[in-house]
Amino acid sequence: MLYAQTPAHEKRRLFRERLATGELLRFPGAFNPLSARLIERKGFEGVYISGAVLSADLGLPDIGLTTLTEVAARGQQIARTTELPAIIDADTGFGEPMNVARTIQTLEDAGIAGAHIEDQVNPKRCGHLDGKAVVDEDTALKRIRAAVDARRDPNFLVMARTDIRAVDGLDAATDRARKLVDAGADAIFPEAMRSLEEFAAVRAAVDVPILANMTEFGKSDLFSVDQLRDVGVNIVIWPVSLLRIAMGAAERALDTLIDEGHLTPRLGEMQHRADLYDLIDYESYNHFDTNVFTFRIDR
Structure with missing residues (x-):
């Protein structure tokens, strides 16, 4: 009744343990608390909370118009209704490195299990649209270092998302992924990969879990869970699918x-x-x- 019985810190610990097994974890995107509960009921391993969904729910485009307060509040509403771990889209961290630090602690307090911080220029745009721009390497690494330094629960997953593939190519993406891991990232989200071979290249470049974004109508083909498992992907999200269907x-x-x-x-x-x-x-x-x-x- 009411909310989940598993405390947030325990959800994070269990999530980290399961992620460490190397199995592929499925995180459909919840567009509200009730859909998160349905995701749990159907037997999935986690819940994803998409920034695109949050902005669309407010009638806004996904171009960085939502605030930390809005994102954290919705994230808390969703995370507290399910026993599953929730990963949330924290965009660029809502500002400079100090803002990133505050973002992480706010999301910890909201009961989230992990968040990804991206390397787009702020204000960002949907990762599968043309015309993206990414920040320089130093800025990208500072964001991740700030996130890692700020967290109080060591099991809170700090994931680095890089959008550089669409700007400078695959080699730039694998190079940045390695440096983001060196900066402390617990996992890598390589956005807008074009093929299974590209996912495999990122897998080979880093020794941390990687995430695949299977959003419809985007740059990536819609690969199956089995295909992604075969190339070493550890987490797969379908961020906007349930909202689109609904x-x-x-x-x-x-x-x-x-x-x-x-x-x-x-x-x-x-x-x-x-x-x-x-x-x-x-x-x-x-x-x-x-x-x-x-x-x-x-x-």
Whole structure:
């Protein structure tokens, strides 16, 4: 009832232990707390919280317009509803290295298991759009050092994302990945890889876990879990997929209302009320409420 029973520090410890096994962990993107609970119910290993989803949920483009307060608040809402570890998109850290440090501690307090900091110029843009720009090496490394130095829980995962592949090519991406690891990054997120061979090249370049972003309509082909496992990927995310599917279904439902005046043809596509109540554990709330308001005091 209410929130997860596993404390944040324990989620981080268990996540680190599982990541250390080398298995591939699946982190679908949750667009709200209820979808995070569904991800857990379906047996996935973690929850991803996308900056693109957070900005879209506010009706904004993914160009660095969201604030740390908005991101941390939404991250906390999602992370506390599931026993799974949550990784969050912290963009460029919301400012200079000192801002990055504050970002990490704020996300720790929000119960997040890990965050990635990227090397784009601020304000950033979606990693699969053209026209990106990245910061110089010194700035990129300072961001990661600040993040590592700031964390209080050593199990909080500091992941470095690099977007340099789209700007300067694969060799530049593997070189920067190595230097980000030397700066203290616990994992590498190479954005917008074009092939399995490119993921394999990053895998060969570093000795820390790597993440694959399987976002639709982007620069990367949509490789399967098995394909990514075979080239040594450790975490795979589908950051915006559930939001896209949900919004597509909402649009079709609205079109049906316009055309037919009712939603009877769409009932089979809806989550049943009983399933919703089960997912939010309605019965536990009812039991708790009954215990509170129907007790008797013996005299």
